[in-house]
Amino acid sequence: MIDERLKKDLAILPISTIRALTNLSDRQIRYYESQDLLTTKRGKGGQRRFSLNDVERLIEIRTMMESGDSLKDIHDLYETNRVRNRQDEKIDFVRSLENEFLKIGRLEKH
DNA sequence: GTTCTCACA
DNA sequence: TGTGAGAA
Numbered sequence: 605m606i607d608e609r610l611k612k613d614l615a616i617l618p619i620s621t622i623r624a625l626t627n628l629s630d631r632q633i634r635y636y637e638s639q640d641l642l643t644t645k646r647g648k649g650g651q652r653r654f655s656l657n658d659v660e661r662l663i664e665i666r667t668m669m670e671s672g673d674s675l676k677d678i679h680d681l682y683e684t685n686r687v688r689n690r691q692d693e694k695i696d697f698v699r700s701l702e703n704e705f706l707k708i709g710r711l712e713k714h
Numbered sequence: 715g716t717t718c719t720c721a722c723a
Numbered sequence: 724t725g726t727g728a729g730a731a
Contacts, residue, residue: 619716620717629725630717634719648731649717649718649731650718650719651731
């Protein structure tokens with residue numbers, strides 16, 4: 605369903621929930637956000653609202669930290685992933701265009 | 715009662 | 724990164 609992505613992106617969870625789900629201190633969570641590892645929104649009174657995607661990302665970050673990676677390593681990894689994903693999307697877009705052209709070509713030949 | 719920001723022995 | 728103060 606298209607709704608699934610929307611639900612995961614919904615930033616509605618308070619930091620206390622994130623703390624329980626990730627076993628990280630709220631101090632650490634806020635620090636990681638300051639290092640651009642998270643995309644949070646602000647609610648009433650400037651309080652952070654996290655999404656399920658943030659939870660998943662924080663768990664990954666904690667795992668990487670435990671295996672000795674620095675915050676910079678993690679940041680770089682997400683950066684390269686972001687670039688690679690953009691390229692993949694571009695490739696998919698080109699492929700879909702090619703398919704459309706092939707369809708049109710077949711139709712015109714008839 | 716919770717979360718936020720800022721500062722530090 | 725932790726902790727504590729003061730505000731919202």
